Amino acid sequence: MKILLIGGGGREHALAWKLAQSPRVEKIYCAPGNPGIAAVAECVNIDVSDNAALGQFALDHAVDLTVVGPELPLTNGLVDHFATLQLKAFGPSRQAAQLEGSKAFAKEIMHKYNIPTAASAAFTDADKAIAYIKEQGAPIVVKADGLAAGKGVVVAMTVEEAVAAVEMMMRDKAFGSAGNLIVIEEYLEGEEASLLAFTDGFTVAPMVAAQDHKRIFDNDQGPNTGGMGTYAPAPVVTQAVREQVTREVLQPVVDGLRQEGIIYKGCLYAGLMITAQGPKVIEFNARFGDPETQVVLPLLDSDLVDIMEACVGERLADVTINWRQEAAVCVVLAAAGYPGDYTKGNEITGIDQAEQQGAMVFHAGTGSKDNHIVTAGGRVLGVTAVAGDIRAAVEKVYQAVPEIKFAGMQYRKDIAHRAFNRK
Structure with missing residues (x-):
């Protein structure tokens, strides 16, 4: 079969590397790809946000399955566009991807379906947001509602820092329209971890838990980054915690979205804080994490193509997923x-x-x-x-x-x- 992979970063290289191991795959195309991906796929220079061009390429080259790496094409409705062309794509629809595309939407779903998360409030008015911060005190977390390339979250240790974050997002428009609405939430104490899962909108199959290192320097010093490294499995996510997160977070969010008329298919990423009160959701992502994918997929001992097709076809319950004990x-x-x-x-x-x-x-x-x-x-x-x-x-x-x-x-x-x- 022929596969089209969307994206050109480290996550996509790991996906291409794993997809290429499937005996069912004869050809992988990647848009736009990179020099590393070029070793296992034919890179094609199409912008990830050009739904029409990507759809036409998939039709012209008889692509059997498209795998969407980054968040932008998902929130841009690429999977929906492919559905209108009767093309199979692994990844959530535009509506489902709002779980990542809008922090406020994600919070609404979590509160409605009793998914453990930080207490929060949403604001479209900077003065009201600042008044709320002064009332709550610090430490406190300020988040731009929309996509901000992983940079739209400020963990403020002082009230002054939090006020400056509101000014930057809402008045200075550092992230454009992504900061028109902001979410302010309580600061959670604990250890962070990521638990990704495959889902077909009904069944949820958690992967191996990973832990990312966000700060640029050793000992978690310096500014936040997109991630300076990661490892799996993360010992903080014990078997009991993994089962609890599946039961209290992953399954309820997929079931809750379905009650809202949204079938979430693809990879669901729960960014967690393991607190003294138990695991709580910091954020959801609508795709594989980067760099978590680079440690999770090397531990997968099953055919990734089979799993992805089962997610698209709503038959994930029929697939056995094995993981290496390494x-x-x-x-x-x-x-x-x-x-x-x-x-x-x-x-x-x-x-x-x-x-x-x-x-x-x-x-x-x-x-x-x-x-x-x-x-x-x-x-x-x-x-x-x-x-x-x-x-x-x-x-x-x-x-x-x-x-x-x-x-x-x-x-x-x-x-x-x-x-x-x-x-």
Whole structure:
């Protein structure tokens, strides 16, 4: 069969790598792809937001299944457009993707269906939002309602910081229309984790829990990023917690949406805080996480194509999903200056040598120039290693990382540190 993959980052490289392992797949196209993805797929230069061009390409090339990586095409209704063309696509509809596309919508669903989450209030008026913050005090969390490329959340430790976040989002329009409505919520204490699940709108099949590292520097210092590394399974999500999250979060949100007339199919991502009172939802995403995908998919021991087709066809209950009893760790190599302004176009060497050390190198922000691979994004590469346990995977990944070199390369040296603290 032929597959079209939408996107061009590290998550999509991991998806392409896993999809290519299916004996049923004869050809993968990726729009727009990247130099790493080009090793397993034919990259086509179509914008991820161009529904018409993507649909026409899928028709012209007799694509059997389209897999949507990033959130933008989902909230842009790509899956709905493909449905009108009688084309199969893995991912939620525009309405279902509002779970990620609108923080306020997600909160409404959670409150209505008693899904554990932080107490919150939504505002379209900056003065009222600021008055609420002064009344509540800090620490407090300020979120832009719409998509802001993972940067629309401020965890404010002081009232002044929270007020500045409101000013930035609502008055300065730092995220455009995404900040017209903001959600202010209570600060949750605990340890963060991500639990992704496959769903066909009825059945929910949780994956292996992962933990992301958001801050740029070791010991969780410095500004937030899109994610500097991740590992799975995360020990904070015990079997009991995993079952509780499935029972109290994942299944109720899928069932609740269905009661609202929305069938959610695809990957459902629950960003969790494991608090003293139990797991609570920080956010939902409507797609695979990045960089969580880079550690979750290497632990999947079943055919990803079979699972995705079962989700689209509403027969996930008939599929057995197996996971490797191992651990995976991913270290993100970032460009100098990230998460602020960063340099591009620096030549990257040593990828082959890192892979010879047993690591997988997923391209996140790379380009090619004069037959060389160069930096083209803030997060450049994700180096992943799989081993018998977390400690062995950490050792393996940090043996491979120094093989790779580019000017200004920065990375965290403490990925998975919380797993060791816990163990």
